[in-house]
Amino acid sequence: MSREQFDRYWRGLVLSGLGIAAIMWLASTGRLGWYVHPRYFWFTVTICGIAAIALCAAVPVLHRASRAARAEDHDHEHDHGPDAPPARARRSPVQRALPSIGAALLIASTAAALLIAPPTTLSVAAAQQRQVNSGSGPADGSPVTGEDADRDARDWAMLLRQGGGAEAQGRTANFIGFVLPGIDEPGDVFFAARFVVSCCAVDAQPLGVPVLMPGWERDHREGTWVQVEGVFVANPDVASDQPVVLRPFSVTPIDEPEDPYVY
Numbered sequence: 001m002s003r004e005q006f007d008r009y010w011r012g013l014v015l016s017g018l019g020i021a022a023i024m025w026l027a028s029t030g031r032l033g034w035y036v037h038p039r040y041f042w043f044t045v046t047i048c049g050i051a052a053i054a055l056c057a058a059v060p061v062l063h064r065a066s067r068a069a070r071a072e073d074h075d076h077e078h079d080h081g082p083d084a085p086p087a088r089a090r091r092s093p094v095q096r097a098l099p100s101i102g103a104a105l106l107i108a109s110t111a112a113a114l115l116i117a118p119p120t121t122l123s124v125a126a127a128q129q130r131q132v133n134s135g136s137g138p139a140d141g142s143p144v145t146g147e148d149a150d151r152d153a154r155d156w157a158m159l160l161r162q163g164g165g166a167e168a169q170g171r172t173a174n175f176i177g178f179v180l181p182g183i184d185e186p187g188d189v190f191f192a193a194r195f196v197v198s199c200c201a202v203d204a205q206p207l208g209v210p211v212l213m214p215g216w217e218r219d220h221r222e223g224t225w226v227q228v229e230g231v232f233v234a235n236p237d238v239a240s241d242q243p244v245v246l247r248p249f250s251v252t253p254i255d256e257p258e259d260p261y262v263y
Helices: 003-028 038-080 093-116 124-130 153-160
Strands: 172-181 189-196 205-212 225-234 244-254
Touching: 003 038, 124 172, 124 205, 153 172, 153 189, 153 205, 172 205, 205 225
Parallel strands: 205 244
Antiparallel strands: 172 189, 172 225, 189 205, 225 244
8 A cells, every 4th residue: 555545544533533523523512503404413423433433443553554654664675675665665755745744734624624613603695595494494385383383483384385474464473583594575574484304414405484563684694683573464575585574673783593493
């Protein structure tokens, strides 16, 4: 096995170790839910534990193989003399250093991304790329039940999707969400939205309630969190895709909740 192959194996082990450490750190700090549905926490942590054991077992094996390969190269030089050095010895110092430099940069950038940069939740940009209320929610196709006071932004958004929102009209609601501008809606409407996670952050879908509030941009920046209380009414804009909107009694800024997703 060549030195370059050993370098690739070592690089893979280090990167795997960084990934395991990052996942374990997220789990220990309670932030794994920003990336994985809670039902998969134990599965994720267990798999990482098994991977960590396998990684620890692989290190001494690879170390012994590396030493054996170096000894074989030494014997090759001894048997053939200085006139027939191994191929890597005929390369310049710069050529020999380039793979190590590249590996160091790759490992350093991965460590910075996983362990140094603070974990963040999905952003407004992600919500706009996935389009609010465009995907299938967990309750799609089934009736939304429960007391109005217990419903969150996801529940109301799903109710608005049933029968054109007629069932929600006239009801009052009180829930939290982040401010998401409606791409296809006039400037008087924004969505109070939540990301709904079925498996992990990759499949998260933004679901939100259209809020009719002229001039909302003056008091609320996109991406900030608000508590909204109001009543559902027919949308005065008959050309809108939202036949029913929430006319708010109050829109109060709040801090981002500890668990910003709904499941």
